[in-house]
Structure formats: structure tokens, C-alpha cells
Amino acid sequence: MTGFFDKLGLGNFGVKTNAGTAAQTRWQDEDDPRIFYQLRPRARRISIKMDAAKREIVVTVPGNARR
Secondary structure (H helix, E strand, O other), rough: OOOHHHHHHHOOOOOOOOOOOOOOOEOOOOOOOEEEEEEOOOOOEEEEEEEOOOOEEEEEEEEOOOO
């Protein structure tokens, strides 16, 4: 799981911040274009959703983007 968070650039995963300050962020996987990662400040847990109609997988991770 560490590699997953490194890919998103989340060195300080688990640190609570103000949820209203960061917007939703979404990345497409470099190796598989059908997989998307999204970072949501209000999410409480990691979730994986499959959309068969769009043929894509969305992985949602709690936290804020720090760029």
C-alpha cells in the first residue's frame, strides 16, 4: 500500500486538515488508462468502485492534495 500513496504523492497520509480548503483531485493510472485515483478531503475510507458502462475503476482515497 505504501507504493500506492507514493504514486499519489501523499507523504503525510492520515494528517487531518481543513476539508474546505482542498478541491477534489483525480489522476489517471500511467500503466492502465482504465484506472483512476481520486483524492477527496471528505472521504473517511479508501473505496474502490467499478463502472461497467464506462469500463473504468475509480479508487477514492481520503486526504488533501499538497502540490
